[in-house]
Amino acid sequence: xxxxxxxxxxxxxxxxxxxxxxxxxxxxxxxxxxxxxxxxxxxxxxxxxxxxxxxxxxxxxxxxxxxxxxxxxxxxxxxxxxxxxxxxxxxxxxxxxxxxxxxxxxxxxxxxxxxxxxxxxxxxxxxxxxxxxxxxxxxxxxxxxxxxxxxxxxxxxxxxxxxxxxxxxxxxxxxxxxxxxxxxxxxxxxxxxx
Ligand SMILES: [Fe+2]
Numbered sequence: 001x002x003x004x005x006x007x008x009x010x011x012x013x014x015x016x017x018x019x020x021x022x023x024x025x026x027x028x029x030x031x032x033x034x035x036x037x038x039x040x041x042x043x044x045x046x047x048x049x050x051x052x053x054x055x056x057x058x059x060x061x062x063x064x065x066x067x068x069x070x071x072x073x074x075x076x077x078x079x080x081x082x083x084x085x086x087x088x089x090x091x092x093x094x095x096x097x098x099x100x101x102x103x104x105x106x107x108x109x110x111x112x113x114x115x116x117x118x119x120x121x122x123x124x125x126x127x128x129x130x131x132x133x134x135x136x137x138x139x140x141x142x143x144x145x146x147x148x149x150x151x152x153x154x155x156x157x158x159x160x161x162x163x164x165x166x167x168x169x170x171x172x173x174x175x176x177x178x179x180x181x182x183x184x185x186x187x188x189x190x191x192x193x194x
Pocket of ligand 1: 186
């Protein structure tokens with residue numbers, strides 16, 4: 001996120017809504033010259049104008065600061081299209097059903113992009129009774145560890161949190177088709193289709 005709203009963000013959001021500078025100015029009771037100054041980096045809106053400006057542009061203040069409007073297209077809430085977010089500062093793990101603007105510890109978090117497991121992040125699945133035993137053979141130190149594993153189908157999610165000094169292993173029932181995710185705090189998110 002920017003530390004303050006930028007002129008480029010105001011212009012982009014205004015043009016997206018098909019508004020002229022004069023139309024935007026009218027809505028928030030400033031002159032069109034003022035809007036023009038903001039958009040050309042010759043001035044910044046007073047902080048008391050952020051809420052009315054965001055409202056006039058049809059976004060939240062956080063979206064205005066971020067410079068983009070977020071629209072969730074996964075309206076059916078299919079969990080297979082879920083997103084994971086991890087805060088790099090406190091390690092908070094968040095999950096959304098679609099696009100969202102997520103922030104933690106003052107940082108706007110990007111949705112993590114999952115990769116196929118590599119040689120250092122391979123998941124092993126063994127059947128044990130009516131469940132599967134899942135293991136990632138990986139360091140589990142405070143500096144470098146597997147933080148969680150999750151199994152997601154279209155309507156269900158199981159998430160298991162791991163901690164340093166423990167083992168990255170758990171038992172889960174992998175029922176149905178879905179994705180198995182695992183996350184390394186240094187190397188990011190991995191996933192495998194089940
Ligand atoms: Fe790693």
